[in-house]
Amino acid sequence: MNDLADGYPGTLVTADDDLAREFEARLRDSGTLAFRVAYGVLRHREDAEDVAQDALAKAYRSFRQLRDRERFRAWLVRATWRMAIDRRRGDRRRLAREESADATAEASVERVAVDRERAAHLWNAIDALPDKLRLVIVLSGIEGHDTREVGSLLGIPEGTVRSRLFTARKVLAERLQWLTANA
Amino acid sequence: MADSERVDLPAEFDALLRRTLAVEPSPAFLPRVRERVREEGRPSRWTVSWVLAGGVATAVLALAIGLTWLPGSPVVNPAPPGAPTPAMAASARPVPLPAIQPAASPRPRTIPARPVRAAHVSPVAPVVIVDQRQRAALVLFLRMAQQGTLPEETLAQTVPSPNSPMEEQILPIAVEPVAVSPIPVGGVLPSEIER
Numbered sequence: 451m452n453d454l455a456d457g458y459p460g461t462l463v464t465a466d467d468d469l470a471r472e473f474e475a476r477l478r479d480s481g482t483l484a485f486r487v488a489y490g491v492l493r494h495r496e497d498a499e500d501v502a503q504d505a506l507a508k509a510y511r512s513f514r515q516l517r518d519r520e521r522f523r524a525w526l527v528r529a530t531w532r533m534a535i536d537r538r539r540g541d542r543r544r545l546a547r548e549e550s551a552d553a554t555a556e557a558s559v560e561r562v563a564v565d566r567e568r569a570a571h572l573w574n575a576i577d578a579l580p581d582k583l584r585l586v587i588v589l590s591g592i593e594g595h596d597t598r599e600v601g602s603l604l605g606i607p608e609g610t611v612r613s614r615l616f617t618a619r620k621v622l623a624e625r626l627q628w629l630t631a632n633a
Numbered sequence: 634m635a636d637s638e639r640v641d642l643p644a645e646f647d648a649l650l651r652r653t654l655a656v657e658p659s660p661a662f663l664p665r666v667r668e669r670v671r672e673e674g675r676p677s678r679w680t681v682s683w684v685l686a687g688g689v690a691t692a693v694l695a696l697a698i699g700l701t702w703l704p705g706s707p708v709v710n711p712a713p714p715g716a717p718t719p720a721m722a723a724s725a726r727p728v729p730l731p732a733i734q735p736a737a738s739p740r741p742r743t744i745p746a747r748p749v750r751a752a753h754v755s756p757v758a759p760v761v762i763v764d765q766r767q768r769a770a771l772v773l774f775l776r777m778a779q780q781g782t783l784p785e786e787t788l789a790q791t792v793p794s795p796n797s798p799m800e801e802q803i804l805p806i807a808v809e810p811v812a813v814s815p816i817p818v819g820g821v822l823p824s825e826i827e828r
Contacts, residue, residue, distance in 0.1 A: 477666060485658040493653070499662050503669060510670045569649050576650075591650040623642040 473513055476522050481506060483523065483592065484530045490588035491534035493573060501537050505530040520602060527603045531585055568629065575625040583618035590615055 484505050489498035509516055509526050516522040576584055589600045590611075597615065601608040763771070777783040 473670070474667075477663060481663050481666060482658060485662060486654050486656065489656055490654055495656070495659065499658055499665075502658070503662070503666050506666045507669050507673060511673065565649065568645070569653060572646050572649055573653070587650075588654065591647075591654045593651060593655055619642045622646070626642070626646060 469513060469517075472517055473510055476509075476513075476519065477506065479519070480523050480526050484526050486592050487527055487530045487588065488534040490591070491531065491538055497537060497541070498534070501534045502530055505533055524603050524605055527589070535581070571626060571629050572622075575622050578625070579618055579621060583614050583621070586611055586614040587618045587622070 481502070484502040485498055488501040488505070489495070492498050492501065505526060508529060509522065512525075513522075516525050576587060579587065585604065586600060589595050589603060590597065595603075597608050597611040600615075601611045604611070774783070
């Protein structure tokens with residue numbers, strides 16, 4: 451089909467080479483971002499992958515209108531967030547959530563347990579934030595996203611991102627104060 | 634997170650948040666997305682396709698309506714030759730009906746002026762088969778009623794007066810008398826005793 455597809459077995463093969471090539475690039479560029487956004491809401495790997503996959507498939511269906519990279523990423527983040535929130539609302543009874551993403555292999559059992567407990571408290575506090583603040587704190591927690599990037603993804607000014615981030619962190623600090631005092 | 638946004642949130646929570654969100658999807662994630670996308674086909678041109686589909690549907694609908702109307706649709710022919718006219722109806726005489734034409738006799742194939750469609754007939758109205766004479770009479774009746782030239786005598790001949798009492802003939806209902814025989818002592822019929 452094209453050089454890109456020949457280079458990567460399993461890449462898209464469609465009649466519309468340009469479109470497929472562009473979408474493949476977006477997929478590589480933003481697939482993980484979509485997954486992490488979903489994971490920030492669901493904190494369950496399989497669920498997050500399902501939601502991100504749905505969001506990417508939906509993005510593909512509208513890809514003719516989303517060919518611009520920035521537009522695609524912004525749309526994808528918002529769609530994934532909404533879909534993850536919906537999924538979580540419809541799945542509140544799920545009890546088994548992944549507690550922590552990466553407990554390092556060398557960490558002691560005790561350290562892992564403490565980390566998990568702290569992560570649980572942190573995420574409970576994040577989950578209790580209003581949607582606007584929560585999205586900002588999750589996006590800025592994803593590596594490589596500064597306030598400018600978050601503003602671009604959410605379509606809001608950088609100053610608004612800073613303000614929301616400040617408020618969110620303040621609320622979190624208040625809610626987690628007892629935890630740090632006991633540490 | 635930039636330092637300017639830092640408030641009193643301990644650094645360990647920042648690190649925890651970052652660590653949690655640094656999770657990578659499984660290696661099967663992207664191939665699964667590709668597979669899904671491949672199954673769904675090309676990005677939709679739904680705007681165009683829906684417009685096309687709408688156009689086709691409209692054309693089919695218009696064609697269907699046209700076909701329904703053209704061959705067998707109820708049309709109001711111009712008044713047939715010899716049919717009574719409003720001028721005739723103005724006279725007090727009873728209105729003669731047009732002569733009956735045998736149904737089997739083939740009509741001479743003449744192409745008259747294009748028949749006038751009944752504008753008031755809805756395309757979805759059911760087709761009602763009406764005799765030619767009945768139709769002519771009905772058209773005439775409606776015309777006369779509209780013009781107020783309907784002779785009362787003619788009406789009186791065809792429609793019973795609403796003031797006249799209704800004569801209903803009630804036939805007597807014949808009821809066979811029912812023969813009731815007394816129950817024998819012990820509740821046993823003679824025929825049962827014989828058994």
